[in-house]
Amino acid sequence: MRLSEVAISDRNARIEFHPSNGNDSAKEWDLSGSIRRPKNHLSEYEWVRFDPPISVETRRLDDWCSEAGLENIDLIWMDVQGAEADVIAGGNQILMRTRYIYTEYSDHELYERQLPLRAVLELLPSFQMVVEYPRGVEGDVLLKNTSL
Numbered sequence: 205m206r207l208s209e210v211a212i213s214d215r216n217a218r219i220e221f222h223p224s225n226g227n228d229s230a231k232e233w234d235l236s237g238s239i240r241r242p243k244n245h246l247s248e249y250e251w252v253r254f255d256p257p258i259s260v261e262t263r264r265l266d267d268w269c270s271e272a273g274l275e276n277i278d279l280i281w282m283d284v285q286g287a288e289a290d291v292i293a294g295g296n297q298i299l300m301r302t303r304y305i306y307t308e309y310s311d312h313e314l315y316e317r318q319l320p321l322r323a324v325l326e327l328l329p330s331f332q333m334v335v336e337y338p339r340g341v342e343g344d345v346l347l348k349n350t351s352l
Contacts (some may be wrong), residue, residue, distance in 0.1 A: 206272070209261070211239050211261070212263060212265050212284070213225055213264065213290045216293040217262055218259050218262070220259065221257060221259070221260040224255070225253050225254070227253060229303055236254075237324075238284065239287065240287050240316050242314065244288055265294045266295050266297045269334070280299075281286065281301065283317060286317075286318035292327045295346075302352075305347045306345070309321040310342040325347075333345055
């Protein structure tokens, strides 16, 4: 196992990351941070707050996989808080050689320019939904690459 302290995105750069935090009993909440600026998240989850942005290094998924020597991927667990389109845009080559993607989604724009599930699926034409775990307008979905 190797730790890479980078965010996966559509470009190799330094960008702003919006770290989350919480109030009261959730004061250590750090599970909603994103490279996308929070939008409706601020009103739908009022107990989560976002600290001032920090600068982080990002890598395109294709470049990171190439540098790591990965030619094929069995499963990507994509928990990127509204930045799914960024990961997909930076990973067109390796995603063609990825068997499964498990990702969260929200059909509310919790983060600026976050795509709803329908639009995420349109970006992944060779993937089909295997199972969905909905939670209202949000949820998780397992996708399978039908071209492999």
